[in-house]
Amino acid sequence: MKTLNLAVMAAFGLISVPTMALDCSQLSNWQSAKVYTGGMEVQHLAAKYTAKWWTQNQDPAIYSQPENVWRKEGICDPVGTPLPIVKLDTPVDQSRHIIASPILIKATASHPMNVPIKHVDFKVDDVVIATDNTAPYEVTWTATGLGEHVIQAEVVDDENGRASSGKRIITVVADDVIVPPSGFKIVGYFPSWQGQVADIQFDKLTHINYSFLLPNADGSLQPLENLAKMKQLVSAAQSSGVKVGIAVGGWNGGDDSAFETFASSAQGRATFIRNLMAFVELHQLDGVDMDWEYPDPGSSANNYALLMKELSVELKAKGKFLTAAVVALGYTGGGVLESVFQDVDFLNLMAYDANNADHASFQYALDSIAYWQGRGLSKEKTVLGVPFYSRPTWQAYRTLVAQDAANACRDTDGTSYYNGIPTIRAKTQLALDSAGGIMNWELSHDTSGPESLLTAKWEVSQGIAPTYQCDGSGGPDKPTQCVDIQVDPNQYVVHPDFPNGDHAAAGQRIRHQSSVYEANWWTRSVPGSDGSWQFICQY
Template identity: 85%
Template sequence: MKTTRLAVMAALGMLSVPTMALDCTQLNDWQPNQVYTGGMEVQHLTAKYTAKWWTQNQDPALYSEPENVWRKDGICDPIGTPLPIVKLDAPLDQSRHVIASPVTIKATASHPMNVPIKYVDFRVDGAVIATDDVAPFEVSWTASGLGEHTVSAEVVDEVGGRASSGQRTITVVADDVIVPPSGFKIVGYFPSWQGQVADIQFDKLTHINYSFLLPNADGSLQPLENLAKMQQLVSAAHASGVKVGIAVGGWNGGDDSAFETFASTAQGRATFIRNLMAFVELHQLDGVDMDWEYPDPGSSATNFALLMKELNIELKAKGKFLTAAVVALGYTGGGVLESVFQDVDFLNLMAYDANNADHASFQYALDSIAYWQGRGLSKEKTVLGVPFYSRPTWQAYRTLIAQDPANACRDSDGTSYYNGIPTIRAKTQLALDQAGGIMNWELSHDSQGAASLLTAKWEVAQGLVPSYQCDGTGGPDKPTQCADIQVDPNQYVAHPDWPNGDHAASAQRVRYQQSVYQANWWTRSVPGSDGSWQFVCQF
């Protein structure tokens, strides 16, 4: 009788043998980036799951409780072989490394059924360059061979299961001249009413949108506030190779009546476009960011689509860009028809202001990307927005860290909720992985010192070692003794009963694989496996 790997696991007590099983031979395996809608069935690990509603990037094994998106239907027959999981944590995709310098290659490995991990192989260009059998799994490779290389990791568990991390591409260069990953946008809004042009870090931006130019109901334009400031901005930005667009609209107290009126007729749209093009060319601007907040589904959406199509034709004839700021998700998202995706260079997703407290969580960023890409927006045209301010106090980030420097390393000071350096870094990595850029509202809210959020974004985009270290407690200095760090007594296990019933709470610390991790926000994921966790220290 043939002894299978699954039988070995059963003998070890690692799983229970079911008395009844399901036929899963016609099911596709669950894919993290695929969109699933209610009623769609998948196989994941050893089980069959059915989606209850729209979902993407939500692991069925972790989101199948009664109140969650997946329903677990039962164990598959023939039972699929459970495999280990490995995620490449470093280096960053598209990062650059000077020849002969050390390159840290790091991976997180686990198993959905707690089978022990035997070792992790690290590969460069497909060849194994080192093996590590002790967590945390990490090796150092000396950069060699100018040009692009692929980096990957493969995990092997104690019963022979293998899994690969997939590849990341890095580039070995002759010197340390750094350029952004090809096509990756770093966009900042700059308001007319506050901030100094001299304070802008132009070397860390690709686009700046001056805010805001307001239209009238007949398609004419109101005088721009602080025109001299915009002219100064254009001159300084162009000297640094940064594009400048004019942002049209804005919140404006919720009054979008001018847009609704002129966009409803061909004559009104033509008048507006003629005036706007004259403004763009007169002031040597590089493009337009349409910030109509918000066209509603229905006739308003149709008029917005017509406006964007007609404006795009005129801008492209002059070599100018067209973008739009859009709501993160929800009803008014339907005011932007899918046809608009073809007419814009990219969309700026305003993934903030979700509520009046924790208004810009990492999950909200994930949901926003999933919403727009689920409707057909390409990765390259997706630009994730982050806030440089707090709610409900509406304080600038620079004000928060002036009150307490420790605020740079957390997302709340007890009364204000915002995005500190760890979350900004995590969202930038998310944008590198799933989008085509990252933007912020707005640049004058940033700190000019070492704790700059724009610097944090730029360093992640460039694959640089962070210049400002956060220890996970709100302080900038890393503790010297990991044993001194207090942790939750419940260590992480791949089971829904840790340590708060089914999750870790924001700021909660746990031990996992000889390291301490702190949750950046509410999470069910494996410590260190994604941006919801921050590494604190290693024993």
């Protein structure tokens, strides 16, 4: 452990922190048409910027205020003598740490011209807490002060060249049980054509959307399939404190022509809203989930925005909610204008069906959240969607588990691709950290046993220890604790860099961020970042 030899001087203002130029020699210039995701760095107008989340065509010089997508790191060093290079290895950006716990702050420093490194300064909230003059450059800081802190490293070479690393934001919390934010939503869709109301775990839900009510081109409504079932659902859910909405639309074979027609005129919208409000009040529903799949950018998007604004006024006047199911990301997302964000209580992001293999990866969830929040959707109004079914076999999760109990703890059986318990837990934690809730399609696909995906979501949201173990237990020769899972750390270098050509081969396991991952095939990617890794367990 390195000593905090400058901490006292820094705290009392006996040393100053120099303003230094950053080494931007390895950075590409920002391009308006290029997509950038969280952590990507660019050079723009002689300054260095880091993207916080998904962004495209948002000028870093304009969108770099604290609440916007770009973070300005500083001014670039003019072309001349090369500067040293320093990069933070730990801690992980946006990580949480218990107060009074030790936090390893580690950096890698080098120089493109092999000028010797004099020392590395470590800073917390712009105050130097320690200086290290020997590699490996690191210090252990005791987590102090609840809330967010900015971690940074600065390097000085023997010719007094200086450079700064990017910033890492960490949060110090009171204990290891993260209390879910007030208003965190757990939303489930429930179809008219399958599933029993008696099987729903109402105590683990905040909202249920009954699916689907279909409109006609003139704004009238088609008869609802299985109306008696919806009435039973409303009675059971509301007695348990769960809100019930009617989901309007759905995939419907890709036919959204009725929406396109009635939404294109003021009279058509008025007729639809009048009929829908009468339906909501007649059946004592709590709100509406608009599931128009999908308005296209252009005139369709403008009509959708008008429809949502006018419907929102009517629903809010009656104390009802308005939500919408939206595409995960991409071109069709442009059919939902930013003005709609103000009219809805939240958006349900359908972060699944990306493809047939690994159609709902953890990375796809990250990208979906980044896309919508990058356009201005608030964290509180972001609800992450997860699937309770597989592709391309289109099997319910409960069917997969019935075929093989081990399927509960993985994301594929070799033919089907889905989200098992570990991935659902990880996505729920992501939603706790980065969104306002989590949603699923659909509830009848779940099991009612201990391997229930809804139970897994609810336990994470409440900070409850998992009741179903996915740690390899079940056989006499298998470990019962995640910390006992066998890995061979000598085969790997610390992730995520994989220097010197190191990689993982299929079936090999590694520890990363307090979890064990197994490689599905040859990979050099960060464990858990894509489909090349399977989550095994967390300890």
